[in-house]
Amino acid sequence: MTRASSRRPGPPTRTERGIPEATVARLPVYLRALTALSDSGIATASSEDLATAAGVNSAKLRKDLSYLGSYGTRGVGYDVEYLRYQIAREIGVTQDWAVVIVGIGNLGHALANYSGFGTRGFRIVALLDADPKLVGERIGDMEVRDFAELEHIVETDRVSIGVITTPAGPAQEVCDRLVAAGVTSILNFAPVVLSVPDGVDIRKVDLSIELQILAYHEQRKSGEVALPQVPELPATNALTPDLPAVGGGVIA
Amino acid sequence: MTRASSRRPGPPTRTERGIPEATVARLPVYLRALTALSDSGIATASSEDLATAAGVNSAKLRKDLSYLGSYGTRGVGYDVEYLRYQIAREIGVTQDWAVVIVGIGNLGHALANYSGFGTRGFRIVALLDADPKLVGERIGDMEVRDFAELEHIVETDRVSIGVITTPAGPAQEVCDRLVAAGVTSILNFAPVVLSVPDGVDIRKVDLSIELQILAYHEQRKSGEVALPQVPELPATNALTPDLPAVGGGVIA
DNA sequence: AGGAGCTTGTGAACGTGAGAACAAAATCGG
DNA sequence: CCGATTTTGTTCTCACGTTCACAAGCTCCT
Ligand SMILES: NC(=O)c1ccc[n+]([C@@H]2O[C@H](COP(=O)([O-])OP(=O)(O)OC[C@H]3O[C@@H](n4cnc5c(N)ncnc54)[C@H](O)[C@@H]3O)[C@@H](O)[C@H]2O)c1
Ligand SMILES: NC(=O)c1ccc[n+]([C@@H]2O[C@H](COP(=O)([O-])OP(=O)(O)OC[C@H]3O[C@@H](n4cnc5c(N)ncnc54)[C@H](O)[C@@H]3O)[C@@H](O)[C@H]2O)c1
Numbered sequence A, B: 001m002t003r004a005s006s007r008r009p010g011p012p013t014r015t016e017r018g019i020p021e022a023t024v025a026r027l028p029v030y031l032r033a034l035t036a037l038s039d040s041g042i043a044t045a046s047s048e049d050l051a052t053a054a055g056v057n058s059a060k061l062r063k064d065l066s067y068l069g070s071y072g073t074r075g076v077g078y079d080v081e082y083l084r085y086q087i088a089r090e091i092g093v094t095q096d097w098a099v100v101i102v103g104i105g106n107l108g109h110a111l112a113n114y115s116g117f118g119t120r121g122f123r124i125v126a127l128l129d130a131d132p133k134l135v136g137e138r139i140g141d142m143e144v145r146d147f148a149e150l151e152h153i154v155e156t157d158r159v160s161i162g163v164i165t166t167p168a169g170p171a172q173e174v175c176d177r178l179v180a181a182g183v184t185s186i187l188n189f190a191p192v193v194l195s196v197p198d199g200v201d202i203r204k205v206d207l208s209i210e211l212q213i214l215a216y217h218e219q220r221k222s223g224e225v226a227l228p229q230v231p232e233l234p235a236t237n238a239l240t241p242d243l244p245a246v247g248g249g250v251i252a
Numbered sequence C: 001a002g003g004a005g006c007t008t009g010t011g012a013a014c015g016t017g018a019g020a021a022c023a024a025a026a027t028c029g030g
Numbered sequence D: 001c002c003g004a005t006t007t008t009g010t011t012c013t014c015a016c017g018t019t020c021a022c023a024a025g026c027t028c029c030t
Helices: A021-039 A047-054 A058-066 A080-091 A106-113 A115-119 A147-157 A168-181 A207-222 B021-039 B047-054 B058-066 B080-091 B106-113 B115-119 B147-157 B168-181 B207-222
Strands: A077-079 A097-102 A122-129 A142-146 A161-164 A185-188 A201-204 B077-079 B097-102 B122-129 B142-146 B161-164 B185-188 B201-204
Touching: A021 A047, A021 A058, A021 A080, A021 B207, A047 A058, A047 A077, A077 A080, A080 B207, A097 A106, A097 A147, A097 A168, A097 B207, A106 A122, A106 B106, A115 A122, A115 B207, A122 A147, A122 B207, A142 A147, A147 A168, A161 A168, A161 B207, A168 A185, A185 B207, A201 B207, A207 B021, A207 B080, A207 B097, A207 B115, A207 B122, A207 B161, A207 B185, A207 B201, B021 B047, B021 B058, B021 B080, B047 B058, B047 B077, B077 B080, B097 B106, B097 B147, B097 B168, B106 B122, B115 B122, B122 B147, B142 B147, B147 B168, B161 B168, B168 B185
Parallel strands: A097 A122, A097 A161, A122 A142, A161 A185, A185 A201, B097 B122, B097 B161, B122 B142, B161 B185, B185 B201
Antiparallel strands: none
16 A cells, blocks of 8 residues: 555556456466367357356456456457457467476476477477486477576576476475576476565466365265364373374375 | 345354365465474474465464364464374365376376375376277376276275366366266366366366466566557457467367 | 463454446347 | 347445454463
């Protein structure tokens, strides 16, 4: 509340062309839905059609789109190609983004083999690993290179996005190197909380967390009322009594 | 406002032991942080310590934990082992959940090779694929089985969680089969919006979307004010003019 | 025993997000 | 040219989530 002139309750905030985060997260879904419609030869779609294709409700979709501008036509709907272009431009996928992947193990290999990135908006410019045995291996039309080349590659290819698929242990160190080299957006698959300086964006993908969230809901579907019995509180902060061993491990 | 007796502003809602969704999503993070602390030999931790380890602010952490009960000690903090057990119990990872993975391609292989699930709370009971060439292949101590065996396996092993790593095309069909077989929680990696009946939970992991969200923020870091020029609106809903080809493709 | 010092648990204020509802704008048929 | 019909863009309201701030409660020291 220090700036932003005189803000009354008003709309969500929308700081000078700033789009609400929840909306930003849905734009890629709309983009994909539009592409699907386009591929089906559909030229115009109503908010209802689009909302169905994107799995949201139509009021939300219209409000989301309204943050970008007025790209629809009342009584008609949206021109699929035109809207697709507008969203792509807003997200920034009209240009190509250079990406490096660090840690070419199980997951790194899968990502490297994946054609979905290359096709649209993202270009993988390097696969990096610290393991000398992996360096030089060919994956598709790329070759695994030594992690030491990071700084050089980032500078040469103007890399702004880094993907971390190393084990949890070295992830923070790798992250620091990426940031120092000039990478300002990071997608992290390692199950650790990474800390980055201001100005660097970080997102994480965490399988174990997703499964655990599902487990929570699953538990309450079946058990419903019958939750496992709670062991009595420890008398004081006594040195941990014998509780069943349970997980959520650091390695998980 | 139809039910729930007389709801005044009151607390978030907390429908009869129901924990807010945002909190549920963070509990696994706390669980991991506690395991890390435990492994470092730390027996007691304050909300501040825990919050730092989990990458959230301490007020939020305390409020989250308060939904589970009063497991801390004022002036002291939380007993690490005890809290870890309580969270694990609440999430439901004190028991093992049987999981099937459908679609053993690049990503399915990576998941199958991953030790992180098996270690705690989740047990992969089958790897399924429709491709006869893959059926029979060994991955670790498991063997790829025919997708046709799904129903049998789900029943025998009481599978409640399914992971979909097939291409987008067959994903809905696979999903329907899973649901029909009795699976009530699904983790989907295919870039499509799956529809499921009430009572089935679904979560998605979508790489392209994550990257596109990063791209959005990246674009506004660099360009800041200088956004690419907007082409003029189409006069009417004329058949789509010549816009640059852009992505977010269905395959992505 | 009593007070000083910490740290939890929670009430209250604030901000963000979702959805219902509707006026405004466009098309179309007569 | 007008009224019926369709569908957007937006307003209003309620629900949810986050953060602050502080009383209550615990430990330890004197
Ligand atoms: N494989 C999965 O399905 C899966 C699922 C969920 C999470 N994860 C997480 O993803 C990450 C990768 O998993 P994985 O199965 O591919 O592991 P992995 O062990 O197969 O591969 C890790 C790779 O990182 C490389 N590496 C290690 N230290 C490095 C460093 N300092 N610099 C550069 N490279 C380094 C290793 O040489 C190895 O090639 C892990 O953190 C894991 O927890 C994996
Ligand atoms: N590989 C990645 O890094 C990556 C990244 C992001 C998203 N994805 C998505 O994850 C999914 C899998 O990717 P992938 O690279 O492993 O693909 P893939 O083509 O390597 O593997 C797909 C597997 O699914 C099997 N399959 C096809 N139809 C099936 C059916 N009806 N029933 C059972 N099995 C069937 C195929 O035989 C194949 O083995 C895709 O939807 C992809 O878009 C993958």
